[in-house]
Amino acid sequence: MAACHLLAERFEDQAERDTQHDECFKLIPAVQALGYLATIHMRSEGVWQDPRVPFVQIALITKLSNTWTRAQLLDTLAERGEFPLGFIGADNAARGYFGRSAAGLALPQAALLGALIGENRIDPWCNPERAAALRRRVLARMRDNLAIDDAAMEMATRAELGLATPPSSHTPCID
Numbered sequence: 001m002a003a004c005h006l007l008a009e010r011f012e013d014q015a016e017r018d019t020q021h022d023e024c025f026k027l028i029p030a031v032q033a034l035g036y037l038a039t040i041h042m043r044s045e046g047v048w049q050d051p052r053v054p055f056v057q058i059a060l061i062t063k064l065s066n067t068w069t070r071a072q073l074l075d076t077l078a079e080r081g082e083f084p085l086g087f088i089g090a091d092n093a094a095r096g097y098f099g100r101s102a103a104g105l106a107l108p109q110a111a112l113l114g115a116l117i118g119e120n121r122i123d124p125w126c127n128p129e130r131a132a133a134l135r136r137r138v139l140a141r142m143r144d145n146l147a148i149d150d151a152a153m154e155m156a157t158r159a160e161l162g163l164a165t166p167p168s169s170h171t172p173c174i175d
Contacts, residue, residue: 035057035061037064037073037076037077037080038056038057038060038061038064039057040080040081040082077090077117078090078091078102081093081117081118082117082118082120083096083097083113083116083117083118083119084116084119084120084121084122084123084124085123085167085169085170090102090113090117091103093113093116093117094109094113096164096167097109097112097113097116097124097163097164098113098162098163098164099164099165106159106162107139107148107152107155107156108135108155108156108157108159108160108161108162109161109162111135111138111139111142111156112124112131112132112134112135112138112161112162114138115131115134115135115137115138116131116134119134122134123170123173124161124163125163125166125170125173126173126174128161128163131161132157132161135156135157135161136157139153139156139157140153
């Protein structure tokens with residue numbers, strides 16, 4: 001975030017500064033995604049406990065941001081993303097949460113799946129209100145980025161979570 005403020009300060013005209021600032025903030029989810037993937041990679045390589053982790057992570061984020069396309073980033077997130085209850089990959093998570101493939105998800109379910117990636121503290125069966133709040137944040141970002149309109153956001157926000165029956169390995173919820 002600080003980089004967005006510094007970048008915007010280069011412009012003397014307030015309108016240009018505001019525009020640059022807003023454009024920079026649109027990139028933050030992508031930077032977060034790259035950081036998340038760098039973390040997954042370092043854990044899988046067994047270097048997570050190394051004291052140089054922050055520097056390695058920054059170098060890896062820089063390398064990925066300079067070489068990967070948006071499609072490659074999204075494909076890797078879909079393949080390697082970690083979800084609550086131990087699901088790895090968007091398709092496995094979609095089957096576990098909704099009983100269907102990721103390609104078969106409706107907007108409300110796809111937004112919930114997007115909200116759960118990398119989130120290890122939320123169990124949507126035990127805390128549906130928190131899951132709905134996370135989904136609402138994703139839907140708001142989608143609307144702000146013009147991926148959906150206000151009507152689609154409203155419809156998806158009001159929709160049920162659409163969860164399938166929890167897997168047999170699911171720990172019962174504590175009231």
